[in-house]
Amino acid sequence: MPIDVARAVAAEPRSTTIAWDHKDIQLYHLGLGAGRPATDPDELRYTLESRLHVLPSFATVAGAGMGVVGGMSAPGLDIDLASVLHGSQRVELHRPIPVKGTATSRSRVAAVYDKGKAAVIVLRTEAADDDGPLWTCDAQLFVRGEGGFGGERGPSQRLELPARRPDRTVERVIREDAALLYRLSGDWNPLHADPEFAKLAGFDRPILHGLCTYGMTLKAVVDTLLGGDVSRIRSYGTRFAGVVFPGETLRIHMWTGDDGGDDGGEGGGDGGRVQVSVTCADRDDAPVLADAVVELVENT
Template identity: 75%
Template sequence: MPIDADRAVAAEPRSTEIRWDSKDVQLYHLGLGAGVPATDPDELRYTLESRLHVLPSFATVAGAGRGAVGGLNGPGLDIDLASVLHGGQSVRVHRPIPVAGSAVSTSRIAAVHDKGKAAVLVLRTEVADDEGPLWTSDSQIFVRGEGGFGGERGPSARTELPSRDADKTVEKAVREDQALLYRLCGDLNPLHADPEFAARAGFDRPILHGLCSYGMTLKAVVDTLLGGDVGRVRSYTTRFAGVVFPGESLRIRMWADSPEPGRVQVSVTAVERDDAPVLADTIVEHV
């Protein structure tokens, strides 16, 4: 059987050293659409090295994502990457991410869930530098056709949005070239750049990286509800519910203090496709 859940979870964690600097951070922010207007003081915090701060979702690309390399081909796993989908993502930051640094990234399979027609791997990555833990991230990876092995189904609860109108709603345009820029952060999957490859995958044109929508959404929440202070973010969780095509716009609805202080619920949809879902079960916890 391609997935041996017990063996995968029991496997030794894999560690690697990762490094990043201000240029990596600036490229990431630009890949999310930061810097418009270019002279806006609020945007310069994302683009100008002398004022730079780091959006916590940068954790998903730090070290060009090398901290998670090999996580899907470890013991107990024999997976066809063509059957893999990124189902969800969470990041918990233990302290602000420095503009430049080096750290040890340790990854392991934290859980394997049996969804019947698919298996869900939870790939957990913990990153620490000489001063201690920096962040912990969980990637939920759906592997189509690999369920039915008799394992636990795992959590399936959905987060209901408040019945009231959103406290804030913003629309963010996705540039035609945004995926081409974002992929330079490390995810060079041709699905996001090559029309012929996208067609073979069933799309009429390349799609935007889910983690790009993820970062764009966190930036919108920080800028709109958290006073532009990235240091207030404690954790950020989402489920990828649909695709985005470059050239479209994201409609980002936010409910503050929902259902309690320090918690923002978010809904993200594609404006041009009648609010087709993009991100769901999305929560930002903050101080």
């Protein structure tokens, strides 16, 4: 069988050294649509090196995303990458990401679940520098045609939306060249750039990277509810529910409060979380991101 579950899970983590500086951070932020308007003080914290902070979702591309690449090369995995879909992503921050850094990234297969017609591989990447842990990323990858081996189905990630209107709803227009910019951070899949390749995959034009939408959404939460304070974020996870195309508009709905209730303000509360749902405004609110939660640290 292409996936040897016991061997993959028991394999030693793959380690690699990754490094980044302000240029990597700025390029990543620009790929998410930062810098509009270019002289807006709130946008300069994403684009100007003297004021720069780091959006926590940068962890997914640090070192050109070598964590996922290392995990997919683990012993026991012999799969066709054309059958792989990115199902979900979660990032846990242990402390704010520095603007310049060098870290050791360790990747391993944390679990393999049997969904019947597909297998789900959970790749865990942990990064640490000389001062200790930085972040932990979990990526769930669906591998079509590799289920049915009798393994555990794994936990369900479905999350009901609060039974009330969102506390905030914002729209973010995706740049026409967003995928071309974002891929410079390390994801060179031609699905996001080559129209002919996209047609072979069943799309009439290239689609946007799911992780680009992921980052755009977190930026919207930070700017709308957290006053631009990226240090408030403890973790951020979502399930990829549908595709979106460059040039379309994301509609981002946010609910604040620990239990889905209104905490009465725009600051995300003193701790707690923000629940998020993202749809495509151009296609009758077709789902894009679902089961999204931003967990917060206490506001000190």
